[in-house]
Amino acid sequence: DAGVTQSPTHLIKTRGQQVTLRCSPKSGHDTVSWYQQALGQGPQFIFQYYEEEERQRGNFPDRFSGHQFPNYSSELNVNALLLGDSALYLCASSFRESPLHFGNGTRLTVT
Amino acid sequence: KQEVTQIPAALSVPEGENLVLNCSFTDSAIYNLQWFRQDPGKGLTSLLLIQSSQREQTSGRLNASLDKSSGRSTLYIAASQPGDSATYLCAVRGTGGFKTIFGAGTRLFVKA
Numbered sequence: 742d743a744g745v746t747q748s749p750t751h752l753i754k755t756r757g758q759q760v761t762l763r764c765s766p767k768s769g770h771d772t773v774s775w776y777q778q779a780l781g782q783g784p785q786f787i788f789q790y791y792e793e794e795e796r797q798r799g800n801f802p803d804r805f806s807g808h809q810f811p812n813y814s815s816e817l818n819v820n821a822l823l824l825g826d827s828a829l830y831l832c833a834s835s836f837r838e839s840p841l842h843f844g845n846g847t848r849l850t851v852t
Numbered sequence: 853k854q855e856v857t858q859i860p861a862a863l864s865v866p867e868g869e870n871l872v873l874n875c876s877f878t879d880s881a882i883y884n885l886q887w888f889r890q891d892p893g894k895g896l897t898s899l900l901l902i903q904s905s906q907r908e909q910t911s912g913r914l915n916a917s918l919d920k921s922s923g924r925s926t927l928y929i930a931a932s933q934p935g936d937s938a939t940y941l942c943a944v945r946g947t948g949g950f951k952t953i954f955g956a957g958t959r960l961f962v963k964a
Contacts, residue, residue, distance in 0.1 A: 745895075774952070783856070783941055783954030784896070797950045831895055838903070840886055841943075841952065843895040 743768060745834050745844035753850045754822050762817040762847045766834030770842065772796075773815040775807060776831040778846070784831055790815050819849075827851045854879045854946050858955035865932055866963050873927040873958045875942030880920045887916050887927050888941040890957070896941065900927070904947075932962045 746765045754760050766773050772791045776784035786799035790809035809815045813834075819826055827850050833841040855878045865871055875885075884903050888896040900909045900916040902925070908917040913930040929936060939957040946953070 747895075772950075774950075776954075781956070783943075783956045786951045786953070789950050791950075799951060829893075833896075838884075840898040840901040841896075842898065843888075845895040848893070 745770075745832055745842050747830075747832050747844035747847050749847060750845070751848045751850075753852060755852055756822055756824060758822050759818065759820045760822060760849060762819075762830050762832075762849070764815045764817070764832030764834075764844060766813050766815070766832075767842045770834035770836045770839070771813050772835045773809055773813065774833045774835070774841065775815070775817045776833065777801075778829040778831055780828075787817070822851045824851050854882075854944060854953045856942055856944050856953050856955040858940075858942055858958050860958060861956070862959040862961075864961045864963065867932060867934060869932050869962075871929050871932055871960075873929070873940050873942075873960070875925040875927070875955055877923045877925075877944045877953075879946060880923050881947045882920060883945045883947050885916075885918055885925050886943045886945075886952070887914075887925075888943060890939045890941060892939075899940075929960075932960075934962050934964045936960060937962050 774789040775787040778784040788798040793809045804820045806818045829846045831846045833843045886901045887899045902918045915928040941957045942955045
């Protein structure tokens, strides 16, 4: 049973560019949440998708957007990248009251 | 606004020691609390999930307790092993939405 898979694992981008990160949830899960984790910090909630709609959003600018597809997979898009966007981006999936299951993340470096 | 604090920030213990990690939260209106483990550069692994109506959960050598009224949770690790070395994160989901708020974690090092 595959867990949460994220791609790519590492990414290097230049300031001002745009990036798309992808996430496939654990089998049986229908809800996907995205988190940003800076070095030495806990993950910060970006947003959650359920039934292809953004259900709740954290304190992140509109440069961060997402999408959920009918197969429950999800994308995180970040426009106009800043140096401060460098972080580990984590995807978590869940179903109803189940625990959050996380992928191994995408390490984004903005130069 | 919910805030989650974990103390200590780092901990080094000899193998075999029993230890307690602490988590506190400012808003007692929580839906659930979850403890995670994170190895360097990796994602998070769920250890224990405590629903709002529960007082504790146990899995193997791990026991987590929840006291909503005081805004505290503890993770007890029995007979620690070098393989337990990792960062342990506490996370709280409030009753008013779907967002889960994380603490900054406790970095644990178990010496052989």
